[in-house]
Amino acid sequence: MELAQKYQALLHEAQRRQLPDVAGIRLCFQTLSLASAIDRDCAALLAPHSLSEGRFVLLFLLDAASEGLAPNALAEQAGVTRATVTGLLDGLEREALIERQADASDRRALHIRLTLKGKQVAKQVFDQHGRWIAGLFGNLSAPERQQLATLLDKVALNLDATQSGRPE
Amino acid sequence: MELAQKYQALLHEAQRRQLPDVAGIRLCFQTLSLASAIDRDCAALLAPHSLSEGRFVLLFLLDAASEGLAPNALAEQAGVTRATVTGLLDGLEREALIERQADASDRRALHIRLTLKGKQVAKQVFDQHGRWIAGLFGNLSAPERQQLATLLDKVALNLDATQSGRPE
DNA sequence: CACATATAATTAGCCGCCATACTATATGGC
DNA sequence: GCCATATAGTATGGCGGCTAATTATATGTG
Numbered sequence: 001m002e003l004a005q006k007y008q009a010l011l012h013e014a015q016r017r018q019l020p021d022v023a024g025i026r027l028c029f030q031t032l033s034l035a036s037a038i039d040r041d042c043a044a045l046l047a048p049h050s051l052s053e054g055r056f057v058l059l060f061l062l063d064a065a066s067e068g069l070a071p072n073a074l075a076e077q078a079g080v081t082r083a084t085v086t087g088l089l090d091g092l093e094r095e096a097l098i099e100r101q102a103d104a105s106d107r108r109a110l111h112i113r114l115t116l117k118g119k120q121v122a123k124q125v126f127d128q129h130g131r132w133i134a135g136l137f138g139n140l141s142a143p144e145r146q147q148l149a150t151l152l153d154k155v156a157l158n159l160d161a162t163q164s165g166r167p168e
Numbered sequence: 169m170e171l172a173q174k175y176q177a178l179l180h181e182a183q184r185r186q187l188p189d190v191a192g193i194r195l196c197f198q199t200l201s202l203a204s205a206i207d208r209d210c211a212a213l214l215a216p217h218s219l220s221e222g223r224f225v226l227l228f229l230l231d232a233a234s235e236g237l238a239p240n241a242l243a244e245q246a247g248v249t250r251a252t253v254t255g256l257l258d259g260l261e262r263e264a265l266i267e268r269q270a271d272a273s274d275r276r277a278l279h280i281r282l283t284l285k286g287k288q289v290a291k292q293v294f295d296q297h298g299r300w301i302a303g304l305f306g307n308l309s310a311p312e313r314q315q316l317a318t319l320l321d322k323v324a325l326n327l328d329a330t331q332s333g334r335p336e
Numbered sequence: 337c338a339c340a341t342a343t344a345a346t347t348a349g350c351c352g353c354c355a356t357a358c359t360a361t362a363t364g365g366c
Numbered sequence: 367g368c369c370a371t372a373t374a375g376t377a378t379g380g381c382g383g384c385t386a387a388t389t390a391t392a393t394g395t396g
Contacts, residue, residue: 091352
């Protein structure tokens with residue numbers, strides 16, 4: 001695997017300094033590089049539709065909610081702040097994929113719905129995205145996948161443990 | 169492992185729709201979630217020193233170059249654009265960790281060096297960072313680490329293959 | 337030497353994330 | 367009903383990534 005350039009530079013230096021556990025550093029950088037590569041690949045897939053990952057997530061959530069959703073519900077489900085949702089919705093509205101409608105029972109609130117165009121793009125993109133993501137681990141056997149999932153879980157567990165133990 | 173909120177929402181919906189290969193989707197989200205968690209953990213470690221990951225990388229590279237480095241060299245090694253380096257250096261300069269000096273032989277160019285404060289912070293942070301990163305995979309056995317590395321490499325290989333095969 | 341081209345560092349604008357503040361509105365207790 | 371508090375969506379500014387443009391400088395060719 002080719003590590004992202006910054007990780008190559010850092011790793012090269014870690015080796016030069018003969019830091020302990022260079023292999024652990026390398027493993028970390030492998031994980032991060034792979035994640036970056038996946039993100040980059042995903043972005044390339046979404047860009048022709050004028051979508052970013054953030055916009056894609058909102059599109060997906062809205063497609064699943066026939067009655068529309070309020071921005072704060074979108075924020076909750078997407079795991080970002082309301083402020084961020086405003087910007088993402090601005091982009092989607094600019095592309096005529098969504099429309100903002102007033103809420104009848106709460107003058108502060110909005111309902112966000114997909115336009116017809118939005119629904120069409122959604123259908124197209126989800127199909128494409130689904131096929132792409134299904135192929136990501138396509139060269140791993142079922143046992144290998146299980147193995148990978150278990151190992152990732154184990155690392156995440158360690159991360160959670162060290163994080164909660166941090167005296168901050 | 170607890171997936172990032174947006175992935176939980178997407179996965180929930182993928183399950184609801186009975187998409188094929190939900191396990192593959194889940195595996196992808198596990199990888200991305202772990203990477204995000206590592207990034208977040210790293211950011212928490214660096215923040216008390218007024219450093220972000222980007223700044224840390226530059227600090228590290230500069231610490232390794234006793235004669236200083238030019239911004240374009242930093243950009244190359246860090247794998248970002250010169251424009252991005254300018255912003256990062258601005259931040260580091262603001263914190264008095266670096267100084268910009270004119271290059272005697274090329275009026276367009278600069279030399280970037282660590283200040284004394286910069287060297288001290290660097291020493292402290294690298295020590296801390298090294299211990300942190302060494303502990304990341306601390307709960308994996310040596311064979312498990314090897315396994316994880318191999319699996320990550322394999323996925324990355326697949327990603328590279330599908331990417332170069334893309335007719336763009 | 338003149339000039340076309342390339343390069344260095346920075347600026348400006350876009351994007352997506354955050355936190356904070358703001359304006360308008362809703363809620364609940366007294 | 368009044369008022370303190372909370373909430374909805376947005377604006378603003380910071381940050382770090384990008385691209386393209388800019389100004390100053392360097393290079394190479396004829």
